[in-house]
Amino acid sequence: MKRREFITKSATAALSVSALSSAQATNPSEGEQQQASHFDAIVIGVGSMGAPACYHLARNGYKVLGIEQFDISHDQGSHAGQSRIIRMAYFEHPDYVPLLQRSYENWKSLEKQTKARVFENCGLAYFGRPDSDFIKGIKKSSELYDVPIARSSPDKAKSLFPAFSVPDDFEVIYEPNAGFITPERAILLYTQLAMESGATIKTRTRVRQWKQEGGKITVQTDGGTYSCNRLIISAGAWASKVIPNFKPKLKVTKQMLAWVSPKNWDDFELGKFPCWILEDPERGSYYGFPILPPERFGGPLGLKLAHHFPGEVSDPDKVNRNVTAGTEDDIRYVLEKYMPSAQASILSLKSCLYTTTTDENFILDYLPGFNKQVVVACGFSGHGFKMSSGIGEVLADMAMKGKTDLPVGFLGLGRAGL
Numbered sequence: 001m002k003r004r005e006f007i008t009k010s011a012t013a014a015l016s017v018s019a020l021s022s023a024q025a026t027n028p029s030e031g032e033q034q035q036a037s038h039f040d041a042i043v044i045g046v047g048s049m050g051a052p053a054c055y056h057l058a059r060n061g062y063k064v065l066g067i068e069q070f071d072i073s074h075d076q077g078s079h080a081g082q083s084r085i086i087r088m089a090y091f092e093h094p095d096y097v098p099l100l101q102r103s104y105e106n107w108k109s110l111e112k113q114t115k116a117r118v119f120e121n122c123g124l125a126y127f128g129r130p131d132s133d134f135i136k137g138i139k140k141s142s143e144l145y146d147v148p149i150a151r152s153s154p155d156k157a158k159s160l161f162p163a164f165s166v167p168d169d170f171e172v173i174y175e176p177n178a179g180f181i182t183p184e185r186a187i188l189l190y191t192q193l194a195m196e197s198g199a200t201i202k203t204r205t206r207v208r209q210w211k212q213e214g215g216k217i218t219v220q221t222d223g224g225t226y227s228c229n230r231l232i233i234s235a236g237a238w239a240s241k242v243i244p245n246f247k248p249k250l251k252v253t254k255q256m257l258a259w260v261s262p263k264n265w266d267d268f269e270l271g272k273f274p275c276w277i278l279e280d281p282e283r284g285s286y287y288g289f290p291i292l293p294p295e296r297f298g299g300p301l302g303l304k305l306a307h308h309f310p311g312e313v314s315d316p317d318k319v320n321r322n323v324t325a326g327t328e329d330d331i332r333y334v335l336e337k338y339m340p341s342a343q344a345s346i347l348s349l350k351s352c353l354y355t356t357t358t359d360e361n362f363i364l365d366y367l368p369g370f371n372k373q374v375v376v377a378c379g380f381s382g383h384g385f386k387m388s389s390g391i392g393e394v395l396a397d398m399a400m401k402g403k404t405d406l407p408v409g410f411l412g413l414g415r416a417g418l
């Protein structure tokens with residue numbers, strides 16, 4: 001119904017075009033050209049959040065343009081690297097759980113529509129001290145939202161997870177419905193579905209400027225100028241280049257990911273070994289995945305793990321992609337201490353970008369001063385991918401309906417300290 005509101009003018013123009021002579025029709029008039037470059041919604045950045053947003057907009061009949069500066073997908077931003085953990089006993093804050101519940105539903109629906117697999121339900125083991133915010137937060141979200149978890153002592157955990165050497169003062173929690181999402185495949189599938197539903201996707205096109213004028217938003221790219229009624233900014237690590245006054249709110253850091261070759265690969269294979277997150281009392285959080293068979297997941301090869309700790313502050317356009325000094329030692333530290341049988345050679349090291357807010361919670365809101373015409377999604381602080389299927393829907397609803405039925409107010413720009 002809302003769509004009718006937005007296309008009234010375009011529909012009139014389309015009717016008059018059909019009455020033109022064929023000579024006129026082959027030479028598009030200024031009105032037609034304007035119509036072709038005007039959209040109900042433009043999405044800046046077709047990555048983790050932008051791709052599902054394009055899909056939800058196009059599926060609902062809106063004329064949408066997604067603009068991406070690189071390819072779909074690519075390894076210059078925040079979504080590369082084969083796998084992203086998904087879990088629901090959310091230690092960061094229980095308020096994320098409703099968004100997670102919708103995201104789980106939307107991942108299922110993506111799989112059903114495409115007959116492809118993006119979610120691997122391999123379970124997740126959490127290791128940490130019982131008095132840590134990490135372990136307390138898992139239990140809190142689980143209790144509040146009935147998220148199934150199983151708790152075990154370090155002794156019992158030794159038989160359940162023989163690859164881990166668990167300190168006696170740790171508690172171990174297992175979340176059976178957790179696992180990982182394949183990010184590149186998910187972005188490709190959402191973009192393909194968006195295009196099949198009529199979305200226009202422009203790749204290798206960078207947005208240079210945008211502004212509100214005469215009730216619409218004009219977006220200038222290095223491949224032409226477009227206009228729209230609603231703008232969604234999902235520019236990841238580039239968010240503060242697209243919205244310069246966001247600079248103090250966001251920190252972009254280069255994060256290293258490692259793939260190692262354990263002595264015995266069988267023990268760590270998908271199907272036998274879970275995803276894991278471990279809070280080391282000295283160095284903070286580390287996490288990892290099972291070994292993924294290359295015939296189903298491509299590369300890199302081996303057992304993936306990483307340190308969830310802010311890396312080198314970087315400009316996304318000038319990232320030094322060399323391996324950060326100390327990375328190999330850091331990986332060896334966690335393996336030696338907690339997974340001694342996985343100690344072996346490092347196979348691959350890659351970098352990826354975090355965009356972190358001051359409180360490590362996402363930003364999902366209307367940009368102040370634009371009458372709800374501009375929606376912004378950024379600052380995913382190293383934990384956003386699992387929710388991208390839900391966030392895409394939230395963004396489309398906020399942009400076109402002026403509201404969302406999901407309780408995402410806690411991610412608003414008005415919160416203290418942002």
Ligand SMILES: Cc1cc2nc3c(=O)[nH]c(=O)nc-3n(C[C@H](O)[C@H](O)[C@H](O)COP(=O)(O)OP(=O)(O)OC[C@H]3O[C@@H](n4cnc5c(N)ncnc54)[C@H](O)[C@@H]3O)c2cc1C
Binds near residue numbers: 207354378
């Ligand atoms: C190492 C690492 C590990 C992670 N692990 C997990 C995990 O296990 N679980 C989890 O849930 N999350 C995880 N995350 C976080 C998650 O991947 C990110 O939160 C998420 O990918 C951010 O999505 P985004 O859409 O903001 O960014 P992106 O996916 O990078 O998309 C932004 C897009 O905007 C484009 N763009 C920017 N500016 C412009 C412009 N001016 N014109 C055109 N296009 C533009 C970019 O090219 C890019 O494609 C991890 C992140 C990293 C880096």
